[in-house]
Every structure is written in C-alpha cells, then in structure tokens.
Amino acid sequence: MYSFTNDYSEGAHENILKALLESNLIQSAGYGLDEHSEKAKVILKNVLKNEEIDIHFIPGGTQVNLICISSFLRQHEAAIAANTGHIAVNETGSIEACGHKVITANSNDGKLNKEMIEKILKTHSVEHMVKPKLVYISNSTEIGTIYKKQELVDLYECCKLNNLILFIDGARMGSAITSKENDLKLSDLVNLCDAFYIGGTKNGALFGEALVICNDKLKEDFRYNMKQKGALLAKGRLLGIQFEQLFKDNLFFDLATHANEMADMIQDELVNLGYKLLIKSPTNQLFPILPNESITKLREKYAFGTWEEYDENNTAIRLVTSWATDKEKVMELIEDLRSL
Amino acid sequence: MYSFTNDYSEGAHENILKALLESNLIQSAGYGLDEHSEKAKVILKNVLKNEEIDIHFIPGGTQVNLICISSFLRQHEAAIAANTGHIAVNETGSIEACGHKVITANSNDGKLNKEMIEKILKTHSVEHMVKPKLVYISNSTEIGTIYKKQELVDLYECCKLNNLILFIDGARMGSAITSKENDLKLSDLVNLCDAFYIGGTKNGALFGEALVICNDKLKEDFRYNMKQKGALLAKGRLLGIQFEQLFKDNLFFDLATHANEMADMIQDELVNLGYKLLIKSPTNQLFPILPNESITKLREKYAFGTWEEYDENNTAIRLVTSWATDKEKVMELIEDLRSL
Amino acid sequence: MYSFTNDYSEGAHENILKALLESNLIQSAGYGLDEHSEKAKVILKNVLKNEEIDIHFIPGGTQVNLICISSFLRQHEAAIAANTGHIAVNETGSIEACGHKVITANSNDGKLNKEMIEKILKTHSVEHMVKPKLVYISNSTEIGTIYKKQELVDLYECCKLNNLILFIDGARMGSAITSKENDLKLSDLVNLCDAFYIGGTKNGALFGEALVICNDKLKEDFRYNMKQKGALLAKGRLLGIQFEQLFKDNLFFDLATHANEMADMIQDELVNLGYKLLIKSPTNQLFPILPNESITKLREKYAFGTWEEYDENNTAIRLVTSWATDKEKVMELIEDLRSL
C-alpha cells in the first residue's frame, strides 16, 4: 500500500537527520536562543534579502496561525478568510478559542480578492459587529491553487488602504513558490504582506514552520505570545537545525520542486486519460474526479483521501505528493490509471 | 564552558535518534494515529499496569498543562497551585489565557498539602469568587522536591472528598521516580490522581510528554482540545517513536537515574564542603548557596542559573544535571568546588 | 418625527415605574436574592406551569446569550445559528470572545430546521473541526418570523437525538407568542428546549430578560457564570420588580399583543396598497419594499431603518412597533402611505 494521502507521511530529509545526529550532544541554549536558530535566521534573512524582518521558528502551523492572530489583534477584531481557509475549517476553532471571529468569504478557487474584502468591510461598519482587521490567505491554498504576484500586490494594497493586516499561511509555501505557474520569489513576500510563514513540516522537516514578521508594528513581545501558547520549544535548537539545513544549498526549493513534479506527472496523465479535475492544480495537491469503481480499484494499492461526492457515480479524490514521494510509485500509479 | 543550566541542553538519547532514522521513510498515518504511537501506548499501559487509561503524546509541557486545564474545567472553575508552580509563574499566563484563574498557596517546599487546599476551599465558597476545581502539583517540584506516596494518598483523598481534580505535572517525573528518597512506583500514579504526565523532553527525548488520563470523566473529546491548541502534531509518529524507545528496556528510568546520581555527587560534595543548601534536593535540580566570589569564579568554566539572592555576600544558584551530563565534567566540577 | 426604528425607544410600562417608586427605599438583599426576585420567580413558574425550572434575571440579551453559551459548552464545542442569528451577526463576536465558534446555516426565513442541523453535523465529524453542541434559535427571529409548535417539536427531537442543546433567544418572545399565527403557549417551551429566555427590554421593561433553564444538567453553578460576565446586578431587585409586574395580570401578553396589532395594521395596509414584502411578518418587525422616493418622503415625518437594497429603485425598510407605539401615529402613517 502506497500513500498519497498527505505530505507528512514520511520523516525528514536525510541532511536534517544527519545534522541532528552530529549536533546531538553539543550543549546549547534553550527556547530558540541557541546558535543554530541564530544561524538559520541569518541564512533566511539572506534568502529573503532583508535584515529588518523578525523570524520565529514554531513547531506547527495551527500554532503559528493562532499565535499570530492572538498577538496581532485586539479583542473585538476579526480575521477574514476564504470559506476553505484552514483556520475557518480545520483547526477546531483555535482562533475563536483565542477570542476572535473568523469571517468567511465564499471562494471558488480557495483565494481571496479585493472585492471579497471590500464587501465584508461594507457590511461590518458598526460596533454591533466585529471589526475586520486581518486578512488570512494560504499559498498554496487548501485546494492547491496559488497566488500570482499581481494578485498579492492588489490584495496587499487593498489591505493597507483599509488598515488591514495581511497574513499568509505558508504551510505549503514551498510547493507554491516552485510551481511552474508561479511568478513570485520567496523574497517578494517580505514586501507583499505583514507576516507570512514558510512551512517545514510539509516540505522535508520533521516539524517546524518559520514565521517572518515584516511589519514592525507586529514585532513587539511576540515571544511572550509564543510562550503563552506553548510554542516556545525547550530544545528550540531542533527547529534551528532543520531550517539551517533546509535553506542551505537550495534544499527547500529542490524538495518542493520534486513534490510538484510528481504531482504534475500524475495530473497530466489524468488529463490525458480524459478525467475531469475539480480544480486544475499547479502544486502538490490534486483533486481529480474518478468513477467510484475506479476509486475502489485504486484503493487496493494506494491510500488517498476522498474530497467530495461529485455525482452519483463519480467522486473527487485528493492525491498529495511530497518531497519524499517515490518516482517509481508515481510511474506505477500512472500505469494503474491507464489500465483502469 | 560546560552547562549545568538545565536538563534540556542536549538532544536525545541515541536509541531515539536511531529509531527515527530507521523509520524515517516508512509512510505512516498523521496526527498520532500511526503504529508507533499505538505501540508506545501499549508499552506504557503495560508499564503502568492498566488498560483503561487514555494516553496522549503532546509536544511540550506548557501545552499539556493548558490543554488539560482548558479541557477539564468549566469557565468559572479555577486551578490551585503552589506559589512556585510552573503554571503560576513560568508559563506567561497560559492558563489565564484559556480563561482560568490560578489560585496559589504559599509553600516552602514547592508542594501542596491537604491543609492548604482546605484553607483555599474555605475562602472560596460563594459565586462572587472562582470555584476551585483542579489541584495542580509537580513531581518533582520546581525546586527539586518530591512527593512521598503517603502524601499523594492524602492529597488525592482530600481532592476526591472535595470534588477536585488532581493533576500532576511530570515534566521531571523521571527524576522524581528514580530518586533515592522516592517510594512511589510509576504505576501507583494511575490510582493516585486523575491525570498526570511523564516528561520526555527533560529525560532523553528530543521533545514530547506522555499524558495519562486516569479518570474516565476527563477522557471525552480530549483530542479536540489538543487540536484546538495546536498540539496535534502532523507527524505524530515522532512522539510515538520516542516513547516507544524510552519505555523499552527501562531506558527512561536508567536515564533519570543517571541524572540523579550526577546531582547527588555534586550535592554530597557541597554539603561535605560545608555549603548551605536552599533546599535539600533528592532530584536533579540543586540549589546551593555560595559566596558571590566563588560563583564568579565558577562561571569561568561553567554555565548555570542564579536562583535568588541569599544575603549580601551569598547567592543561591541552580545546578541542573541531565540524562546526558558527563560524569567527567561532574568530577571536574567537584574538584573545582574543593579548590575554591 | 415619530420613530418606528425599534422596540426599545421608550422607557417602561407605568406599572413598572410605579412599583419601582413604591419599593424604592425598602432595603433588600443584593444580587437577585431579594424578595421581589423570589416572588417574580414564583409567578413565572406558575405561568410556565413548572416548579423544577431555574430562573435567572439578567440585564440584557447579549449577556444572556454569551453567559449561557459560555456556561453550557466545553471549550471545543460550538453553537449552530442561522446566518441571520443575532449571535452570528450583531453581538460583536461576543460568543467567539468566550472561545466558541458560531457555525451558521443559510436560512431564507431566519429559522433553523432539522435538515440544516444534520447537514452541519455530517460535515463536523472529526477532531480537526469544532464539535457542534448547541443550537441557537430566536423566536421571533431577527426577521420577524416565528416557529410553529410542530417545528419546535421536530427541532428539539433532532437535538436530543444528536446530543445537542436547544437554546431559544426570546428577546422578542412576547411578540412571537402573541402573534395571530402562533400556536405555542409560553409554558410549552419548558418541554421544547433546554433553555430559553423571555425578553423584557423589548416588551415594556426598562431592561431585563428572564432566563429559564429547563435541563437539569445545565443548572449547576450558573450564577458563577453570571457574576463572571458582570451580569449579577447589585440591585437585582430592579429585575425582580419588573418581571413581577410584567407577569401579574397578563401585562406581558397585553403589551406584546398591542405591538403586534400595530404592526398588523401597517402591514395589512402595505399589502393593500400593493407593496411587496421582503418577508411576510406575523410579529412586530416589518420589512416592506418601497420605492426610494417614497422612502425619502416618509423620512420627513418618520424614523426607521434601512434593511437592504432591493433593486435600483426600491429598498427594503424595517418598521418596528412596540408596546408603546401610539395608535394615532400608526393611523397617521397609514394615511401617509396611502397618499404617497
């Protein structure tokens, strides 16, 4: 049984494990104040071509989202997200548990745009309603799509005009930024939002996300909020070591590129074979629509998720590739798709 | 420079790293539903001689504390802790951020007893005050002391009588349970409290704590609360693998025993040399009182924390040993203490 | 200028003011433990034909909603409401500020039904999402509609079957229960939900809502939660005195009947004159659609709210009558509508 269920089925890239082993018994300071974390920040600032940003390494994505929103907003302020947004659906009310409403905009492609934001602002103008203050987007989105540079430029302009914070969930930033359709550089993001994060968990790390705070006003006392939410890892070095490796020698980008290539191969074949796609994905999450019998047959050899019922006889499934996806298994899947 | 600053300065025991390496590319289910996590639970249930308990692996101690209290209590209910309790002092208001007050009792030895609980109950009897509902203790405590079996028996009886939940923070449970003065078995805890956890971070793991919920009433929907607080690790296998190793072949106990032995050697020598102790510690945290000049001298070769000013010329410092503390370095420290 | 903007433009019924005056200097116990509050509870239990219910008097409706949800739910549990529900839209995120998500169902008539609930339950089945636990409905709803008895019977059956709490916001319960289309008795509610409240603010009181908790499991420690949220009024007698008056001699029902009659007169005339209604209302809130010019003309003499743009030339407005609405002013409005 081979799994295309998600991009966190395997451990970490061997460079990371090697670095963990080599540094294992060297004593270091706790809570992210160690030399590896410092070095990883220097490397990342170099990649992002900016010295002024604040970088924090945080164990998981839900943590980053909730800490940022809790730290950035006042009690009556709310976040805006797409109806598919991870914070709106899949984090068990973590944002609400921090006291903040998530206002959703219905979106067909998992993305937000200026018009959606403005419509929400128009209907939230009095003190009897929450005050929208932060726009949460994901890149790549929860359904595999990505933001083009101009889309981000427009969105951020709208945010600045309306005194809104733009925050980008980058749990799958690697896949977004190495997509064939992408026209953004990672370093562009520093100027196109107030804060974003770069996901390690889903791109070669054991765990860990690198949060980048670009807006000076959001930097103060951030570590207090990390600690309060239980995200200041005692052995913070673990995070530093991993990001040091990921951003040395292009590893992060190479791993994401591999995941995308594996996905492209599968999606191209699905299109060749005449299958419909729920959405055409330029990244590592695919949403093809297959006959129910074919799905049953595929499940004999492969694990993957069901996304939604398409019609009586067909269902959209979700196939996810990762930095560790075996090319031979992908070839095998393609063969199996052909012979369905 | 050798550090006695804390017990999380090093990485993990080699068995753990080896197991991580060996399983690295084997695909497994996410969020703690993998085979390693399942196997680790079986092993732990065996060690704890109980099949009915619920076990959850959680990345860090602050997370365990806040998730438990948030999951176990209603909004108007409060936790009771010693004034030195970690949740009362060193978690940046994490419990309050979940909406609950921490009522503190002044304690000389970091421990709570029946009298302290009853006194608090007596002064919290009306709806104008919070309702005490959970008693939080640490074993070993934040100042190195441990609970004897009878103390826990008495405390739990008091709790049950007063409809209070007894929760034990076991970030340093290894050190407590392997202390020369200890008369508790780890498996005793299942019958002496409602929930407790066994710390991995400070005893040989990269990170991770094993929460044990003994009281059936506290089990329902616990994973919802883990997810909400960002503690449901995508690659949950990391936690399973580590606890599998720690509780195979007695490793957990061996590591803690080493830490205690190293501490005992240092403390014995300090006493021999006539130094006073802020508190006599049976575990891996020591609090000797040294002349300020001696401290300055020691800092040339060793890193350690300052605890509190004792008088004009003397200061209590904090020395911590770990599973990884090098015996040669301990011998060297002893030599240096002798020649002060 | 006469206002049809809302049903809280005036003070209180004269009986209430008289009772406040008469009892003014008689000393009484604080925090709702006074004789008037006790007496009002006895009267209400009599009206509701049930001795087992718990009754609490609370200054305002937003307070009732947030205290109930905060007291009834665990941290990971959520409320379900119609998209028009007051807690979903018009309480500045008060429920989220208590830590709970409000899941909304799109509803054309402001009401929830079994199908909507079941659909939400179906999509909220795992710990990565909040757990729906409470169904919030309003009667009358925010757009003037009411629940028929069978609708409540069905809804409550669905709730009990799915372990959900049914809570009814009765800010305008008077108007609902005295509507010509209503087939519910106030006392029926005790058996058709877990908790509900009877609004005084919008039906003749200066302020105050009477919360009725029917489900025994929700009664414990409720006053702690009232106090915590600042709703335990020092001079609780103010609330007791008002509800004593409202439920003596049928006053509550008479006042609401008047409001409904005034609304019926207006709505009937609007229909006669051929105006469309956004929704046909059996209660004291009307939503007629008028030409923009007519609206401008009416605003010269009357104050009222705009509800939503209907098309380029027409707008839905909101007219609200109250226990204090002057019949002569209603006749005048009708004349003015005729001569538009």
Add this chain to the structure above:
Amino acid sequence: MYSFTNDYSEGAHENILKALLESNLIQSAGYGLDEHSEKAKVILKNVLKNEEIDIHFIPGGTQVNLICISSFLRQHEAAIAANTGHIAVNETGSIEACGHKVITANSNDGKLNKEMIEKILKTHSVEHMVKPKLVYISNSTEIGTIYKKQELVDLYECCKLNNLILFIDGARMGSAITSKENDLKLSDLVNLCDAFYIGGTKNGALFGEALVICNDKLKEDFRYNMKQKGALLAKGRLLGIQFEQLFKDNLFFDLATHANEMADMIQDELVNLGYKLLIKSPTNQLFPILPNESITKLREKYAFGTWEEYDENNTAIRLVTSWATDKEKVMELIEDLRSL
C-alpha cells in the same frame, strides 16, 4: 431589622426616579446615543474641567473592569492589583476569563504604592512570565481607605515611567472624594491616571457607572468592546438620565457626603466606646472589632456582614452606610452600641 450590609440596599434618589418618569414615553435613540447620555457627558466634562476625555456609561462595575482590561491590554499582558482588589477576589475570575492574569501585591491598607509595583516589575522581566501592563487600584479601596493626592501623583509617575496604564475603580469614588481626609478633586483624576470610573450604583443611582478615559491611546473602538461584553444597554438613556441628575446641582457629592457622615458618627462612637478598628476608615465602610456576644446581640436588630475572625472572642464586622441611610437608625444604632 435595619441593614448596614452594603450601599446598594435601596433604590435610587428621588430626582432620578422623577427624571425617569418624566422622560418615560419620549422616544430616544438606543445604545447610549440618546440626548440624555449626550447631555450627561457634557455636564460631566464640565465637572471634570476637560473636553478631551471620553465618557462611557456602563451598567455595572465588574463590567467596567473587565471591558477596560480586555480592551486596553494585549493577550500576554497582565494587571497588577492589591490582594484585596475587587478584580483579584470578588469578580469570579472575570479578568482571567478575558485571558489576563491578575498579579497581586500584599497590602495592609488596600492600597498599592510605587515600591510594590517596582518589585513586581523586577520579577517579571522575561517572556516566560506575563508582562505587567496595567495597575488597578480602587478609591476608596475595598477596605475603606483612600488615596491622598500625593500618593496618586507618585503612583502615576511610576506608571508612566514604566509604561504602565493606571486604572482606578471608582465604584465608591463618591465616598472617597467627599471624605474628610480627602485632598483630591474629582477633576484632578483626569491628570492622575489613564482611566477611572465614577460609581453610580453605590451612590444614588439604580445602577450605572461613568467611565472616563483620559489617555487618548485607550479610546479607540471602546464601544466595540462594550458591545462584545454585553454592556451596551439597548435603552442607554437610562444611564444618561441618571448621571444627568447625579451631576446636576451637586447631588452626587451631597449623597456621598451623607453616607460618609453617617459612617463617621458610628465610627467615632465606636472609638469613644473603646472598640478597636481593623482599619480606621475615612469613608462609608467600617471594620470595627466587637466581642462575639455583642455581635449576636446587634444582629437582633441590624443586618451587617462579618469580615474576619479577629481572635477567639472577637470578630471584625463590616458596617456600610449609604446615601439613603436613615440618620435616626444611625442614632438608634449608636444608642444600642452604648448599651451593649
């Protein structure tokens, strides 16, 4: 039975009731945007000799405290209070329910001073602990004492120096400001803190407190937070009307002066008779120490609270006078004290 239990046993001053009656059927805008609220603000700004302050009328004191702290602080920030402070003891964890820790300083006289603040700041210097950000004091305090002008000057200077907000709970501000020992003018407060409130509930109103925000930085969006916590009264006029009356023709000060005079008479007599006082009170709350038998005897005719056991045979009781306390009853009590 005559009650000296508290200062909210009676209703409201007749001027207030009269004003409520006279304006009862005049329609007015909701949520505090009515003409009475506007007029009351003008009058108060005049009394406080400042046009720049923001004034908000809020139904109760616990609400003011929790809304201010929730609105003023970020999530990791904490309030400092005396161990006797109302928010620390008697509000059922309302501040913690908003997510904030209350750090307490032990105080003998219910007051905070510079040294206490600085000591707390010194021990709260890292991100593992909450960040103290607001100093909460009460005037008069919960044990009847008051702040002299110089004490406030010193405290506020300390606050400004350390970037702390100074907030004054004025539930009994009337009694403080009209105390014989007081040297503050109400208008001084505008320059001696960041926000304070003037209690109506305990000084002649049915209910209601007037919050004054002096610091511009704390003004933004305050009404959002009022609404979120359920404190934006639909018939906000009720609060406006009451404060209009209280601050017309010196009524507020006259009422408080009466309460103080009644208390002075009793306290003077107690001292004459040789009774000890737990604390000498210059305001309307008294804490005399009486033999237990005398207390039993007094309880035959008077209601009052027990404060704390003093020794085996004596107990400190709490006697409270109010704007409505009957002088004849005070004379009677004095007689009864004499004949004990």
